Amino acid sequence: EVQLVESGGGLIQPGGSLRLSCAASGFSVSSAYISWVRQAPGKGLEWVSVIYSGGDTYYADSVKGRFTLSRDTSKNTLFLQMNNLRAEDTAMYYCARHYSAFLSLYSPFDSWGQGTLVAVSS
């Protein structure tokens, strides 16, 4: 069974850093495209970042230069390093696997985690 479990969220002051984890099971992260998607309170979902099966990473303009996505294939886990956090980064953060049959950023998400909450506030 495919499963994604996020962790690492919490309350952090503006300008601070946080590292989110996404532990995958039931498939190998090195053979999938996986994105982080966030939902701010009362707002819609926003795509944040993707890591391709080959390891390339891409980011939304809103987080470029502040967030870094990486993975540890030995642990089958992804990491989202978030630096210089702002109030507008407050959101539930989900990791989601792109539909395996597509193997593309331009695809639906066939599996999601339950999310981890990040609150940026002084």
Added chain:
Amino acid sequence: DIQMTPSPSSLSASVGDRVTITCRASQDISNSLAWYQLKPGKAPNLLVYEAYRLEVGVPSRFSGSGSGTEFTLTISGLQPEDFATYFCQQYYGTPTFGGGTKVEIK
């Protein structure tokens, strides 16, 4: 970015009702459209992709239609477990999502 606009933002319905939710894209996205169900504290669940293809395991009372800029998710015979928020996603370009439609009990 391609903007996705849901309609309505919320609706009230009863068990057994037929419910229709619409998503409009700001440009032609062909059939690159997915629908998800979201319940509090749970992982989002893919219902439909390619605008009309039902994901494996999704009940047949869910159906999707449309192409270009107008898309519809229909629930034929609303069940108690269907009260949730539904949102659309386009993947013609970098993924963007509609704001969601909350289906509440009348």
